[in-house]
Amino acid sequence: MKKxxxxxxxxxxxxxxxxxxxxxxxxxxxxxxxDGMCTLPIPESKIHPDAIQHQPGNENxxxxxxxxxxxxxxxxxxxxxxxxxxKASYAGQxxxxxxxxxxxxxxxxTYGIRLIPTQIFYDAEGNELFRHEGFFARADMLAKWAExxxxxxxxx
Numbered sequence: 544m545k546k547x548x549x550x551x552x553x554x555x556x557x558x559x560x561x562x563x564x565x566x567x568x569x570x571x572x573x574x575x576x577x578d579g580m581c582t583l584p585i586p587e588s589k590i591h592p593d594a595i596q597h598q599p600g601n602e603n604x605x606x607x608x609x610x611x612x613x614x615x616x617x618x619x620x621x622x623x624x625x626x627x628x629x630k631a632s633y634a635g636q637x638x639x640x641x642x643x644x645x646x647x648x649x650x651x652x653t654y655g656i657r658l659i660p661t662q663i664f665y666d667a668e669g670n671e672l673f674r675h676e677g678f679f680a681r682a683d684m685l686a687k688w689a690e691x692x693x694x695x696x697x698x699x
Contacts, residue, residue: 614643623641
């Protein structure tokens with residue numbers, strides 16, 4: 544009986560070791576990024592849904608697209624170019640902001656972030672309209688804004 548338990552234990556250790564080696568060889572992101580999303584080690588108890596608020600700037604009452612991610616996350620890097628394009632294309636019509644949650648850890652609980660990147664759509668009054676987790680293509684974001692009643696014109 545003890546021999547069987549020992550064999551099962553060794554098999555489990557071998558399987559874990561093989562999986563770990565395979566993940567390292569495939570270049571998996573140590574930050575937990577996969578399939579366009581990066582997981583954050585945030586316990587459910589630390590997420591406060593009632594703290595998910597936006598404090599809009601009084602100087603510029605425009606709808607807001609807020610992206611929360613990290614500079615070293617692969618999917619977040621892909622989102623950065625999309626966000627830069629949108630910021631330039633819709634200046635004066637849409638505020639586009641980014642918060643690096645690895646540099647600003649309080650943002651994860653403030654905005655209730657569990658995966659990065661996360662995009663949050665706000666109206667001009669700061670009310671959350673929609674939330675998306677993972678990479679979000681520009682065309683899909685514009686379609687969502689249109690669904691929410693916002694139509695932006697590209698700057699020339």
